Amino acid sequence: MPQKQKQKPKSWTELKQAGNECFKTGQYGDATGLYTQAIKELKNSSKKNPEDLAVLYSNRAASYLKDGNCAECVKDCDTSLELFPFMVKSLLRRAAAYEALERYRHAYIDYKTALQIHCNIAAAHDGTNRMTKALTEADSPGINSSFHLTSLIS
Numbered sequence: 480m481p482q483k484q485k486q487k488p489k490s491w492t493e494l495k496q497a498g499n500e501c502f503k504t505g506q507y508g509d510a511t512g513l514y515t516q517a518i519k520e521l522k523n524s525s526k527k528n529p530e531d532l533a534v535l536y537s538n539r540a541a542s543y544l545k546d547g548n549c550a551e552c553v554k555d556c557d558t559s560l561e562l563f564p565f566m567v568k569s570l571l572r573r574a575a576a577y578e579a580l581e582r583y584r585h586a587y588i589d590y591k592t593a594l595q596i597h598c599n600i601a602a603a604h605d606g607t608n609r610m611t612k613a614l615t616e617a618d619s620p621g622i623n624s625s626f627h628l629t630s631l632i633s
Contacts, residue, residue: 491520495535502538507545514539533563540572549576567593567600574606583613 489497498513518535521527540555556573559566574589587610593603 489516489520491517491524491531491535494520495538498538498542502542502545505545507542511539511542511546514542529562533559533566533569536562537566537569537572540569540576544572544576544579547579549579552576553580565592565596567596570596571600571602571606574603578606578610583610583617586610587614 494513494517498510498517501507501510501513514535518532518539521532521535536555536559540552540559543549543552543555553573553576556569556576559569560573563569570589570593574586574593577583577586577589587607590603590606590610593600594607597603
């Protein structure tokens with residue numbers, strides 16, 4: 480009987496659940512692989528839903544972020560947000576990746592966008608404050624930093 484289970488391809492939902500379990504136990508590389516398989520299965524499915532695909536990309540992005548692969552995290556978050564705009568988890572993950580990459584203006588914009596969707600996200604408030612401080616310190620003394628930051632999101 481175990482041979483039949485190995486030969487039978489798993490559904491994208493089973494692969495996603497297995498990826499979630501690996502993620503919870505800190506097995507980020509395994510989670511990434513399972514999310515990749517789930518993405519392939521869902522793309523080949525006749526029942527593909529953009530929101531489900533966006534969640535899979537966002538989950539894989541979280542695995543990449545935990546593994547320190549910020550560039551791949553950003554790519555997957557970009558794809559997730561193209562499929563399902565204003566997904567808060569994808570915005571926050573991409574913001575965290577941008578922050579790790581020291582792309583503070585991009586991180587600031589994502590944190591602020593997340594706050595425009597849901598105003599009570601502590602991580603987004605904290606991130607916005609960190610990015611404001613980082614950008615203020617990076618700007619020259621002659622520039623009005625708060626005006627400059629405000630103009631980024633208008």
